[in-house]
Amino acid sequence: MKSQVLIIGGGISGLSTAWWLAQRGISVEIWESGSRPGGKIRSHSEAGYLTEDAAALLVNFRPQVDQMISCLGLDEHRQQRNEGLNRYIVHHDRLTPVPMLLPALLTSSLWSLPAKLRLMAEPFVPKGAHTGETVSEFIRRRLGQEVLDTAMDAFVSGTLASDPDLAEAQSVLPRLTTLEQRYGSLTMGMFINKVIKRRRANNADTFSFDNGMEQLIQALVQTPGIRLRTSAKALRIQQVKRGWRVQGKIGGLPADLQVPQLILSTPADISSQLLEETDTTLSGLLADIEYAPVGVVHLGLNSNHIQHKLDGTGFLVAKHNSLPVNGNLWMSSLFPHRAPPGKTLLSSYIGGMRHPDQLQQDDETLAGAVLDSLRPLMKIEGDADFISIRRHPRGLPLYHGQYRARLAQIATCLQTLPCLQLNANYIGGVSVRERIYQGKCTAQAVTGNLKQSNSISHP
Numbered sequence: 001m002k003s004q005v006l007i008i009g010g011g012i013s014g015l016s017t018a019w020w021l022a023q024r025g026i027s028v029e030i031w032e033s034g035s036r037p038g039g040k041i042r043s044h045s046e047a048g049y050l051t052e053d054a055a056a057l058l059v060n061f062r063p064q065v066d067q068m069i070s071c072l073g074l075d076e077h078r079q080q081r082n083e084g085l086n087r088y089i090v091h092h093d094r095l096t097p098v099p100m101l102l103p104a105l106l107t108s109s110l111w112s113l114p115a116k117l118r119l120m121a122e123p124f125v126p127k128g129a130h131t132g133e134t135v136s137e138f139i140r141r142r143l144g145q146e147v148l149d150t151a152m153d154a155f156v157s158g159t160l161a162s163d164p165d166l167a168e169a170q171s172v173l174p175r176l177t178t179l180e181q182r183y184g185s186l187t188m189g190m191f192i193n194k195v196i197k198r199r200r201a202n203n204a205d206t207f208s209f210d211n212g213m214e215q216l217i218q219a220l221v222q223t224p225g226i227r228l229r230t231s232a233k234a235l236r237i238q239q240v241k242r243g244w245r246v247q248g249k250i251g252g253l254p255a256d257l258q259v260p261q262l263i264l265s266t267p268a269d270i271s272s273q274l275l276e277e278t279d280t281t282l283s284g285l286l287a288d289i290e291y292a293p294v295g296v297v298h299l300g301l302n303s304n305h306i307q308h309k310l311d312g313t314g315f316l317v318a319k320h321n322s323l324p325v326n327g328n329l330w331m332s333s334l335f336p337h338r339a340p341p342g343k344t345l346l347s348s349y350i351g352g353m354r355h356p357d358q359l360q361q362d363d364e365t366l367a368g369a370v371l372d373s374l375r376p377l378m379k380i381e382g383d384a385d386f387i388s389i390r391r392h393p394r395g396l397p398l399y400h401g402q403y404r405a406r407l408a409q410i411a412t413c414l415q416t417l418p419c420l421q422l423n424a425n426y427i428g429g430v431s432v433r434e435r436i437y438q439g440k441c442t443a444q445a446v447t448g449n450l451k452q453s454n455s456i457s458h459p
């Protein structure tokens with residue numbers, strides 16, 4: 001049977017869109033240029049360690065994610081994050097727990113007394129109407145400079161590889177900016193949501209799977225109705241009378257396909273190249289989206305060589321610390337079976353806007369620098385007996401500048417290109433959670449288009 005939809009790109013964005021379409025009985029073909037699906041997401045089982053190339057966990061508060069995981073039969077393979085773990089920030093070269101409750105906040109050494117008072121005054125800060133504000137401007141205005149430097153800079157640099165002075169608040173922190181707009185205050189908004197249990201966001205669920213994040217990918221590609229073609233590279237797309245013509249190579253041989261609906265789930269630079277012939281404005285808007293280089297350094301160590309009790313999820317790094325890592329996940333504290341018995345797996349995130357040239361260092365230099373920086377923090381002796389390094393030169397899109405305005409311009413261009421959707425991590429959030437959610441939104445739009453075109457051709 002001919003597919004009604006072709007998706008170019010078999011990462012989580014493309015696969016999750018395909019899954020939502022398949023649930024609606026719509027047949028989908030995916031062209032993935034690599035030899036395997038999953039894009040950046042890939043899990044490796046090596047020497048008893050389970051490591052991740054990119055996403056290591058899902059932080060979820062969206063029911064759509066739970067729905068997909070249940071339907072895929074993955075509930076019994078979910079590995080919940082171990083309970084009661086601290087979150088740490090490296091502050092003045094020390095691991096300091098992030099206070100999660102008010103009493104801990106009052107005694108925490110993370111912030112000075114004036115900063116704590118400023119934080120508690122947040123409900124009284126007038127609501128702003130500051131569209132286009134950067135993360136730094138937004139957090140400084142609502143919570144003060146110290147919270148920005150210590151916590152938010154660490155979060156934006158460590159989890160998004162971004163720069164809070166350049167990242168747009170509404171694009172990067174949509175829940176916080178919405179709380180301000182809806183309730184006038186972040187604190188009040190969180191409190192009200194907690195009391196009326198409107199959102200699970202305050203209590204996000206953190207998990208992975210028995211075989212790592214790739215287990216989700218493997219389950220998605222087995223969905224009936226999804227035809228995945230690997231080593232299938234799209235080279236040219238053209239708008240035709242009833243949809244799109246796509247030319248490329250599958251397994252090295254020329255391929256040519258016409259489909260009613262086309263979805264580009266490729267990174268922005270690839271989508272830009274594919275669209276060059278069709279719409280130079282749209283192609284230019286996509287080409288200008290910046291990406292940060294990101295890498296992961298996995299180190300396996302003897303647990304008895306580490307004095308720190310590793311009672312946390314890992315750490316982020318506050319501004320003004322000279323560490324060569326942006327964040328570190330204590331994978332064997334987070335989830336079971338990530339390291340062999342008696343061993344510990346530490347995964348460090350490097351590069352990003354803080355250290356953009358770092359990925360160019362060779363493996364030995366990188367592993368040495370990372371281990372040397374962890375030694376004093378966690379009191380580590382001896383060397384790593386397992387080292388694995390992954391580099392992503394274009395790791396994460398940066399939602400910098402007037403990003404929402406750019407997305408609005410992209411949306412305007414798309415209005416003149418019916419039957420084409422863009423869905424990848426440069427729109428609507430980089431996390432796996434948001435990719436799954438955006439997949440559903442794209443599938444809804446495509447379903448609507450298909451219904452409309454059917455009713456036009458068969459009145």
Ligand SMILES: Cc1cc2nc3c(=O)[nH]c(=O)nc-3n(C[C@H](O)[C@H](O)[C@H](O)COP(=O)(O)OP(=O)(O)OC[C@H]3O[C@@H](n4cnc5c(N)ncnc54)[C@H](O)[C@@H]3O)c2cc1C
Binds near residue numbers: 037038041233267424
């Ligand atoms: C180091 C790192 C750590 C991360 N950690 C987390 C985390 O813990 N939790 C979380 O939620 N998120 C995390 N993320 C983010 C998340 O992993 C990514 O945002 C997400 O996987 C991107 O999915 P995607 O499908 O949009 O893009 P990609 O995974 O890049 O997929 C795009 C696909 O398009 C294919 N392609 C390209 N050109 C063509 C072509 N011409 N024809 C056909 N196919 C083509 C590529 O081969 C690729 O498979 C992390 C990201 C990185 C880099």
